[in-house]
Amino acid sequence: MPHEMAFAGLFRWNVPLLVVIAISIVIGLVMVLVFAWTSDQKAIRVAKDQLKAHMLAVRLFQDQLGVVLRAYGSLVAGTGRYLKLAFKPLLFVIIPLTFLIIQLDHYLGSTPVETGQPFLVKAQASSIDDIALKLPPELTATAPAVHDATGNEVTWRVVAQRDGAYDVSVAAGGQTAVKRVVVASNIAAVMPKLSSVRLRDQWLDRMLSSAEPALPADSPICAIAVTYPDRSLDFAWIEWNWIWLFFVLSLVAGFAFKSLFGIEI
Amino acid sequence: MKFGFISAKRRAALLWLVAVAVMLTPVAAHAYAGPGAGFAVLSSFWTLFVAFLYSLYAFLTWPFRHLLRLFRRRKAYGNAKIKRAVILGFDGMDPELTERFIAEGRLPNLAKLREQGTFRKLRTTYPAISPVAWSTFMTGVNPGKHNIYDFLARDTSHYLPYLSSAEIKGPKRTMKLGKYTIPLGKTEIKGMRKGTPFWHWLGKAGIFCSVIRVPVTFPPEKFPGVLLSGMCVPDLKGSQGTFCLCTTRASHGKFREGGVRVAMQRVNGVCQSYIPGPDDPLAAGSELRAEFEVKPDAAAKQARISLDGESVTLKVGEYSEWLPVKFKAGMGFNARGICRFYLKEVSPEVEVYVTPVNIDPGRPDLPISHPVTYSIYLSKLFGPYATLGLAEDTWALNEQVLDDDAFLAQAYGNHEDRERMLFDALEKTQQGLCACVFDTTDRVQHMFWRYLDDDHPAARNLPREQRPQVIQELYARVDVLIGKVMQQIDDKTLLMIVSDHGFKSFARCVNLNAWLHQNGYLALKEGKSESGDWFEDVDWSRTRAYTMGLNGLYLNVKGREREGTVSPGAEAEALKAELCAKLNGLKDPETSGIGITGVFDCDATYAGPYVDNAPDLIVGYGEGFRASWDSVMGKVTTQIFEDNLKAWSGDHCIDPRLVPGVLFSNRKIADEKPAIVDVAPTILKQFGLPLPGHLDGKAWTVA
Numbered sequence: 001m002p003h004e005m006a007f008a009g010l011f012r013w014n015v016p017l018l019v020v021i022a023i024s025i026v027i028g029l030v031m032v033l034v035f036a037w038t039s040d041q042k043a044i045r046v047a048k049d050q051l052k053a054h055m056l057a058v059r060l061f062q063d064q065l066g067v068v069l070r071a072y073g074s075l076v077a078g079t080g081r082y083l084k085l086a087f088k089p090l091l092f093v094i095i096p097l098t099f100l101i102i103q104l105d106h107y108l109g110s111t112p113v114e115t116g117q118p119f120l121v122k123a124q125a126s127s128i129d130d131i132a133l134k135l136p137p138e139l140t141a142t143a144p145a146v147h148d149a150t151g152n153e154v155t156w157r158v159v160a161q162r163d164g165a166y167d168v169s170v171a172a173g174g175q176t177a178v179k180r181v182v183v184a185s186n187i188a189a190v191m192p193k194l195s196s197v198r199l200r201d202q203w204l205d206r207m208l209s210s211a212e213p214a215l216p217a218d219s220p221i222c223a224i225a226v227t228y229p230d231r232s233l234d235f236a237w238i239e240w241n242w243i244w245l246f247f248v249l250s251l252v253a254g255f256a257f258k259s260l261f262g263i264e265i
Numbered sequence: 266m267k268f269g270f271i272s273a274k275r276r277a278a279l280l281w282l283v284a285v286a287v288m289l290t291p292v293a294a295h296a297y298a299g300p301g302a303g304f305a306v307l308s309s310f311w312t313l314f315v316a317f318l319y320s321l322y323a324f325l326t327w328p329f330r331h332l333l334r335l336f337r338r339r340k341a342y343g344n345a346k347i348k349r350a351v352i353l354g355f356d357g358m359d360p361e362l363t364e365r366f367i368a369e370g371r372l373p374n375l376a377k378l379r380e381q382g383t384f385r386k387l388r389t390t391y392p393a394i395s396p397v398a399w400s401t402f403m404t405g406v407n408p409g410k411h412n413i414y415d416f417l418a419r420d421t422s423h424y425l426p427y428l429s430s431a432e433i434k435g436p437k438r439t440m441k442l443g444k445y446t447i448p449l450g451k452t453e454i455k456g457m458r459k460g461t462p463f464w465h466w467l468g469k470a471g472i473f474c475s476v477i478r479v480p481v482t483f484p485p486e487k488f489p490g491v492l493l494s495g496m497c498v499p500d501l502k503g504s505q506g507t508f509c510l511c512t513t514r515a516s517h518g519k520f521r522e523g524g525v526r527v528a529m530q531r532v533n534g535v536c537q538s539y540i541p542g543p544d545d546p547l548a549a550g551s552e553l554r555a556e557f558e559v560k561p562d563a564a565a566k567q568a569r570i571s572l573d574g575e576s577v578t579l580k581v582g583e584y585s586e587w588l589p590v591k592f593k594a595g596m597g598f599n600a601r602g603i604c605r606f607y608l609k610e611v612s613p614e615v616e617v618y619v620t621p622v623n624i625d626p627g628r629p630d631l632p633i634s635h636p637v638t639y640s641i642y643l644s645k646l647f648g649p650y651a652t653l654g655l656a657e658d659t660w661a662l663n664e665q666v667l668d669d670d671a672f673l674a675q676a677y678g679n680h681e682d683r684e685r686m687l688f689d690a691l692e693k694t695q696q697g698l699c700a701c702v703f704d705t706t707d708r709v710q711h712m713f714w715r716y717l718d719d720d721h722p723a724a725r726n727l728p729r730e731q732r733p734q735v736i737q738e739l740y741a742r743v744d745v746l747i748g749k750v751m752q753q754i755d756d757k758t759l760l761m762i763v764s765d766h767g768f769k770s771f772a773r774c775v776n777l778n779a780w781l782h783q784n785g786y787l788a789l790k791e792g793k794s795e796s797g798d799w800f801e802d803v804d805w806s807r808t809r810a811y812t813m814g815l816n817g818l819y820l821n822v823k824g825r826e827r828e829g830t831v832s833p834g835a836e837a838e839a840l841k842a843e844l845c846a847k848l849n850g851l852k853d854p855e856t857s858g859i860g861i862t863g864v865f866d867c868d869a870t871y872a873g874p875y876v877d878n879a880p881d882l883i884v885g886y887g888e889g890f891r892a893s894w895d896s897v898m899g900k901v902t903t904q905i906f907e908d909n910l911k912a913w914s915g916d917h918c919i920d921p922r923l924v925p926g927v928l929f930s931n932r933k934i935a936d937e938k939p940a941i942v943d944v945a946p947t948i949l950k951q952f953g954l955p956l957p958g959h960l961d962g963k964a965w966t967v968a
Contacts, residue, residue, distance in 0.1 A: 046648075053646035056638050057693070060491055063330060064473065067693050262574055 016108055016191055017233050024246050028253025031093055036263040038089040044264045047082040054078055106211045108242040110194050110228035111187035115163055118142055121156045124222045125172040128154050134169040138162045173220035180212060181226050197225040344953025348757035353750060354702030355743055356395055357710050357917060358764035360386045360927045366740045374748035378929045386925040388940035389766040391870050391883050392816035393921040395496060395707065396430055398765035398941055399480040404460030405945030405960040409873030411460035413481060414880060415814040421826045424800050426813055430457055430481050430497040445547040445596060454484040454631060459875060463945035464490055464698055470954055473697035475690035478683060480702060483654065485635035492635045493643065495702055496654040500621040501602040502543050506653050508661045509619040511538035523660025529615060535560050536615045540622060542592035543600050553592035553600060563612035570606050579608040584674060587649035590622055601625050603649045607671055618666055623652045643686055650682040657708035662912045672712060680705040684746060691753055709739045710768045714915025718770045722908035759951055764926035765941060771916035773853055774893030774909050775860050775886060777812045778901040786810040789901060796901035806830065809840060813899040815892050815918040817880030841866055841881055848884065853906045859887040860906065862920045885920025892918065933968035
């Protein structure tokens with residue numbers, strides 16, 4: 001898909017932190033511009049000014065309880081007005097940005113399975129009586145399967161001997177389904193596209209968390225999942241989940257650009 | 266169904282539905298939807314967080330403050346006869362005109378006040394000039410104790426004027442760095458008005474006061490209450506208002522005062538010009554400028570004006586809103602103000618009028634309120650507003666840069682801002698003092714008296730039936746405002762409506778310097794028959810008396826003036842008596858009117874520690890007369906009397922006995938001859954406070 005190619009090109013850079021910083025700055029800029037174009041800038045300015053005025057009223061007339069209480073009431077109402085004004089631009093950005101973040105999360109949210117480290121493969125099926133796992137030669141199961149009859153779920157512990165992308169097969173009810181597993185030794189530096197789960201049906205869940213094609217609708221297998229480790233980024237002496245770092249950096253970038261362009265937010 | 270057929274209401278509902286659906290179905294890591302949502306949430310959170318901190322602070326300190334307030338209020342309100350005093354000042358509201366308009370049925374609310382409460386003429390100060398009278402109003406003392414005798418005072422070492430109310434000086438220390446002179450320290454502002462405003466006494470006693478735009482309150486003084494400064498607040502240039510006319514029309518004519526003409530360059534259909542700003546703080550002698558451009562559209566009779574990243578499209582005859590203007594000095598030094606544009610013409614020439622650059626109330630470079638946050642609060646609540654003391658640009662109308670309608674639009678725009686401030690103050694001050702002064706009454710009467718007079722020289726060409734009823738409408742507007750205030754007060758509130766002076770026609774100019782010259786009291790340099798501004802050609806060694814400003818007459822006293830010729834004591838007293846005798850009853854040979862109806866010896870008129878700064882005599886001009894424009898500026902001409910042809914056609918700087926102010930109240934006031942000096946002691950007494958011994962006024966008996 002074109003967007004995957006674009007990300008793949010970008011991620012050849014292979015420095016997740018720099019990628020997050022770059023994306024945050026670009027998104028911060030784009031969002032500020034979108035906010036400016038889609039919002040009523042004058043109304044937002046007035047709403048913010050009114051909020052500041054009510055805050056100053058609390059300070060200026062602090063000995064007059066009635067005035068202070070009315071100012072608090074106006075603050076709450078003013079905040080509501082401001083949120084209402086911010087809602088329209090929010091509508092313009094929330095859907096594309098949600099999808100963008102989902103896509104980015106496939107690259108930045110988790111690291112591949114580390115070579116030589118055990119990981120879990122889980123499968124959920126309508127019946128788990130005859131369920132079986134078939135591994136490529138580079139992967140080895142290190143413990144017997146654990147069956148959870150109440151959840152119709154089976155878990156295998158697996159270890160990979162070499163870097164690479166492998167397909168593990170799960171057979172049940174006479175049908176076989178495949179799930180991709182990515183293994184690497186330098187997990188912090190690489191950013192392959194990862195999908196922790198492959199699902200049948202569950203359109204919304206698939207859209208939000210899976211990067212693989214749906215399992216066939218008539219398959220007895222509902223889901224196959226691989227437990228990829230969460231990725232953490234080291235920035236400013238703090239370990240970050242990428243989404244929090246993106247949150248902070250895009251906000252900082254946004255506030256910097258808003259000042260630069262004189263945009264009311 | 267096509268989307269276009271969905272009604273706006275349904276479309277909005279659909280959008281809400283989608284948004285809610287998206288928001289209700291997040292996956293943990295995806296709940297954050299980027300900076301847009303972040304901004305909204307963070308800003309709102311910040312607001313609520315700060316509000317919460319304030320609340321916490323208010324909550325924790327409330328018991329202590331409440332106890333303190335109880336203690337102070339018991340002391341303050343223990344003997345109080347009223348819960349609240351509301352004083353509305355209407356600068357220049359005239360009792361005779363008011364009575365006339367009441368009789369014509371134009372002022373129903375004032376008529377009601379007169380019937381149910383009080384209406385009196387209010388004796389004014391000597392002279393009857395706003396800064397003098399309002400200073401007396403607030404301090405309860407005569408000018409000898411508050412030191413304000415006119416807008417201008419004179420420097421005895423140079424015979425030059427300076428602003429009497431405030432002195433603004435640059436930082437004392439500077440550092441030279443290449444071509445720059447870096448100021449070290451702050452601009453110094455020194456208030457020249459002495460005495461203590463009565464709201465300071467009230468504030469100290471725990472009575473909250475909101476004081477809005479009372480003249481001569483710049484620089485704002487600290488007191489327990491809020492105050493927005495009025496008349497005498499300078500513009501960003503430090504002047505009392507300098508407008509700017511930017512024009513493509515070739516002209517070298519200079520405005521007499523109050524404005525500058527700036528050339529506008531037309532390049533490829535775009536006109537470029539600038540707004541002159543304050544002096545460059547880094548380079549002495551040079552002026553900062555804010556450049557702007559105008560793209561005229563002659564066909565549409567409009568133009569797009571771009572200034573500092575903001576653009577506004579104006580039709581001919583239209584004002585912009587207040588726009589921020591930034592003067593960049595380099596090295597991070599900036600001066601910020603606000604101004605309004607008025608598009609005068611787009612074809613064949615392009616002309617734009619720019620108001621004086623006001624101090625931005627939202628980011629004041631100089632303090633214009635107490636506390637500083639009060640002007641910011643008002644700006645955030647109502648938007649930017651005029652802060653200049655003399656905010657209505659009378660000079661621009663005088664110089665015919667603005668026409669009547671443009672001037673009135675400006676004046677009433679400011680008036681509406683003040684009304685909003687007043688009603689906010691009334692809401693915030695349920696107990697205590699709320700005082701607000703409106704200038705519109707003064708400015709509009711100054712500029713439009715010509716339409717009220719039967720035969721004013723400035724309106725002789727306009728038939729009576731074509732004259733607009735500007736002053737009648739002004740008084741009616743004031744009456745409506747008073748009516749609204751009356752609806753907001755209860756019977757525990759004392760309402761006072763006061764004016765500092767009345768008004769009369771200003772049809773004839775008197776050049777007193779010319780009279781002094783022709784009568785041998787003022788000498789010109791050899792070969793001169795006239796003198797330029799500020800006594801340029803006066804021979805001080807042979808001069809015994811001179812005048813500058815509106816009503817003051819000065820002797821050239823030895824040891825006081827740089828080149829004094831009159832010995833203090835007997836000689837000076839004799840000269841004063843001689844001048845009084847000659848000037849009193851001075852007749853205009855052309856109209857046979859009495860040009861001067863009284864001359865008052867300041868030694869007998871004033872008492873107090875600042876009497877030495879007073880003029881020697883106060884000249885009381887007769888009805889229809891006033892000091893000439895030239896005489897005010899220290900110019901000596903050959904003509905003593907001449908017609909006043911300017912739009913500035915009404916005035917009050919005459920014999921104070923002829924221009925008392927008004928006093929209305931919702932309560933009965935027994936005193937038959939109240940004076941403006943009595944207001945302060947009356948308010949203090951109504952709140953049950955002891956009267957300071959130095960006050961000159963007497964508290965009225967209020968029912």
